[in-house]
Amino acid sequence: MAHLTTDPTNVARWVVVYPIYINSRKTLEQGRRLGVGYCCDSPTAQEVALVVKANLKLECILEWEKAYPRDFMQRGRVRVQLFDANKKPLNSGIPNRQTLLKYIALQINKIPNRTLPPTDDAAIFAQFVPTATTSSASATPPANASAGGNTNNKKNKKKK
Structure with missing residues (x-):
């Protein structure tokens, strides 16, 4: 991209980290950048x-x-200044993007009292759907249900 500067101190040139890069619940195809173990x-x-x-x-x-x-x-990303103006790492322990991602994931795992979202889709869905409190005795049948018998007469006719 010709319009961007090559200066690593410019915010547009900082390393971008999306949380999905280090999410163990995602696949590589969904955007994870590391092995699940990391x-x-x-x-x-x-x-x-x-x-x-x-x-x-x-x-x-x-x-x-x-x-x-x-x-x-999933909203949010973090831009990190990893290199100085001479293109040298600002932190000698983090020389590249992969090492940065591994370190971030390791430290997030160490955060005490970290609350995790529900693990299954049903639990996530249940948060947004109100529960019905009606009993089955007061339930009314659907409007298109008949009192008895088959309403489809074509099935009852015999073929000649």
């Missing part, structure tokens, strides 16, 4: 930013309005 369970962009700022002491920007293209319902 990943953590359902990380958030806020947790990623917390680890980068507190543990690595690297400059980062949390962008809540951004979404991962393959999973646009």
Whole structure:
């Protein structure tokens, strides 16, 4: 891209980390970048930013309005300044993007009292659907149900 600068200190050139990159519940096709053994369970962009700022002491920007293209319902990404103006790593322990992702996932797993979302789709769906409190005795039959017999006469006719 010719319009972007090659200066690594420019925010547009910082490393982008979406939480889905280190989510052990996602497949490689869905966007995970590491092996499942290195990943953590359902990380958030806020947790990623917390680890980068507190543990690595690297400059980062949390962008809540951004979404991962393959999973646009999950909001948030973090831009991390990994290199200085001379293209040298700011933290000698984190020389590249893969090492950064592994470190972030490891530290998120160590966060105490981390609350995880429900593991199955039924539990997630149940959060948004109100439960019905009507009993089966007061239930009315559907409007198109007949009192008895078969209403489809074509099936009852004999073929000649």
